[in-house]
Amino acid sequence: MFAPLPDKPDHPALELEILARWDEERTFEQLRERNRGNAHWSFVDGPVTANRSSLGVHTAWGRTLKDVFQRYKGLRGFDQRYQNGFDCQGLWIEVGVERSLGLNSKREIEAYGLEEFARRCREVVVNSSEALTRGSIRLGQWMDWGKDYFTFSDTNIEYIWKFLAILNERGWLFMGHRSTEWCPRCGTSLSQHELSQSGVYQDRADPSLYVRLPLIEHPGESLVVWTTTPWTLPANVAAAVHPEEEYGRRENGEWVAVKLFPDDVFAQKLQGSELVGRRYRGPFDDLAPGASVEHRVIPWEDVTMDQGTGIVHIAPGCGGEDFELSRVHGLEVLTPVDESGRFYDDYGWLHGLSTSEAADQITGALGERGILLEAGLYTHAYPHCWRCDTPLIFRLSDDWFIAVGDLRAKLLEENAKVTWVPEYMGKRMDDWLRNMGDWNISRRRYYGLPLPFYPCACGHLNVIGSKAELAERAIEGMEQLEELRRPWIDRVPIRCEQCGESVTRIAEVGDVWLDAGIVPFATLGWQSPDYVEEGYATGAADGLTRADLPDHSYWEKWFPADWVSEMREQIRLWFYSQFFMSVALVGRSPYRRVLAYEKMLDEHGREMHASWGNTIPAEEAFAQMGADVMRWQYCAQPPDRNLLFGFGPAHEIKRKLLTFWNSVKFLVDYGNIEGFQPSWERLEPDVELRPLDRWLVERTKQLVAEATDGYEATLTTDVVRAFEAFVDDVSNWYIRRSRRRFYSFDEPAFRTLWFALVQSLRVVAPVMPFLTDHLWRNLVQDGPQSVHLAGWPDADEPDRALLDEIAAVRGVVELGRQARSASQLKLRQPLRRLVVAGAPLARSHAEEIADELRVKEVEFGDVAASELRVKPNLPVLGPKLGSALRDVREQLQRGAFEELDGGHFRVGDHVLEPSEVLVERVGIEGWAVAGQNGVTVALDTALDDELLLEARLLDRVHEVNVLRKESGLEVTDRINLWVPDEDVLARYRARLADETLAVSVELGELRIEKA
């Protein structure tokens, strides 16, 4: 007996039950034990930042994809690593702690105490990693929980030290003095890849000021410059013009580019080059820094003529390009603001103001001086701190960099060997590798990898490569070194290897992407002499994990990863950092294949923001849609498009899954009535089958083949699509056409349907691990305990000819339904004739087509009874034809085309594919016509008395079946029946009885009673 199924699945409830079963039966452990020692497939997890108090639906997306492919490979017998990772350092963690402690600046953090601050940060990681683990388990993710890697472990840090020491030997480390993007709240510079994260550029309205700068040698004349960052004006040292553009002087003495003001009248015109060298009075020469500068006009070929005045205000202390220009032209560099973005004391009345506070005061002062021409607002995309959302400024700073130039060619070469899915992601990586600048690895923060740099006054840079080396060279402080971390590490001075003097570490910590990038080395035991059980649990990770530190042979086995997967933005982040580090250390990519996917938005296509109230906590999604439905939503998504996640799409998925559920329920219900007992040993039906059964067996093999291809291509969307089409075929073709065979024990039918459902459970199990296991345990009672222990079904080559044939039949039936609905005849109205053109494969199934469409006769031949209208399918054809589209469209409109075989059309020199056109066929009087892909059907819509009478019979059958349902009869109960139509009775008494399971049919008011 099967357990009876309710009308619909209660996803959350059955999921919790299955989780308990997995626990009890050690299902995951069983799978791992079984696969141990087999061929291996290596997956390396990208760490999730452990700073949130619960799993988010964004994170659940990536976790689902990882789990799906690990489950698939597990079913296929591969030995795998299941190590989960947590990212534990950096601004994400720090800023959260600062907020919770109510600290607002670096000064306050230092006053609070770095030791205590570090402990609070670790606490966040501990709590968050527990919550993320809980959420991931609820999602169904199978990982080696408890053996996770934590990037703040001393082991991880030591591996980065080693990497940096190697780079130092190659001369790739240097300190740069640059003008870089700076977050005034966090008090640190940001690297190029941090700026590339989504959400960094946001629209923002800034002041838009036109300012007059009086020329010293030409009284009454002035340069007009435009700026959106008033706070940079006190740091102005030059004005740049394009040397080859033309500039004009207005009657009132103002110089601007002619191109930008074409309607203005100019008293004088000069080439930009002729203005070069003229001196002007700076806007804030009353302040000490400005007063010391000689302001002059410089040439710059990058001055653009699309906005502003064509004369650009240059402040080398406040802009990257400006800074470069200062080197070329020997300009002075003024640095107006400190680390927290506040004006230095020598800026007089501005001192202590933030850049935004200063904007108003500066605008006011310009007005008072009579040099403000115009003030307004300007909305543009402006970079914000990826962590705290503060608008960034440019600031001069000394940062540590890795020079990337020497490695660039090798990086490009290695990237070309990686299989990127989708392919364009690889192109993006290639672009990034071609254009990325040196890697800024230092941050002026606290809770992060301590950069092991000890620059000595003698000029030598000491770089420590391991904790052992530190101990050896330390002058003092080793005994208090709890973790390789501030503040403890800062109390360990070392001896300079060059001059023997005592040197201290620089204060900076490292970019978090170093932490994550070293993972393929630190967690796999690269160059580690011994396999140390739980040896990775060092420093802050001690007591948090039982992760091992493997030895080098382990690394050789598991490196590189066969597959990694993250969001697209990780191209410049984790995909990049580990790639860079790996190519630098061992000359090859750390992964063979990558799946990258686009962004998650809400179901209406908006970004999800807590402040907009449109985020969905994973807990809520688990409770309301269930993990399987979430996973389905993630897996159905093509990776090259943004996922619109929400309850609306979840509802739609539940509806689709219900079709599948109903098919299983159908088998369960009738199987129980008829005493059907399947056997796992005899999985594939080995009794004599009818043609429709044979088709379903082949159709099932096709599903297995398609799903296998999908998984192998790491495209879950292909798996989902294949499954959905299969469910439709099972429900709307096989069961629909075989329903009656289940009303009595027809073994081939039961065996075939059971086989199809069982195999389909197996292939979607990785996507939907709960529902499939729930149904598996019901349908397969004498086989493997769990669908996840059932292995992967054999992918036999299906009988393509048979599949094509039925696909053609279903195509014709679908068109027949369209024609019917166009004619507005109800489905229960039988019709005389259907003519089919262009579907030769369907020819031998005329009877089934007739039955499905309720027509008396199906004829294969020409459909003359129609007019053909063909329109271009613009989204497809537009990109293909480009400017030729207009012509083609016009010719189609006037009917100047030729219909070719297989749904192709010739228009002039173009042959259009079926997918490139929209075809509409209009029936002539008395016929309803539909066509697609070269197949046309025409339905004779003429009715006669005979057909009308049969329609009345079918109406009665329908009414009786509704009555049966309403009176709560079992589907097999027999009835006595009374109907009022004498003519129906006279002609169709037997059929009426047959179709309503009536043992007697009499004339009378419509009613039924149980017989």
Ligand SMILES: [Zn+2]
């Ligand atoms: Zn910030």
Ligand SMILES: [Zn+2]
């Ligand atoms: Zn020295």
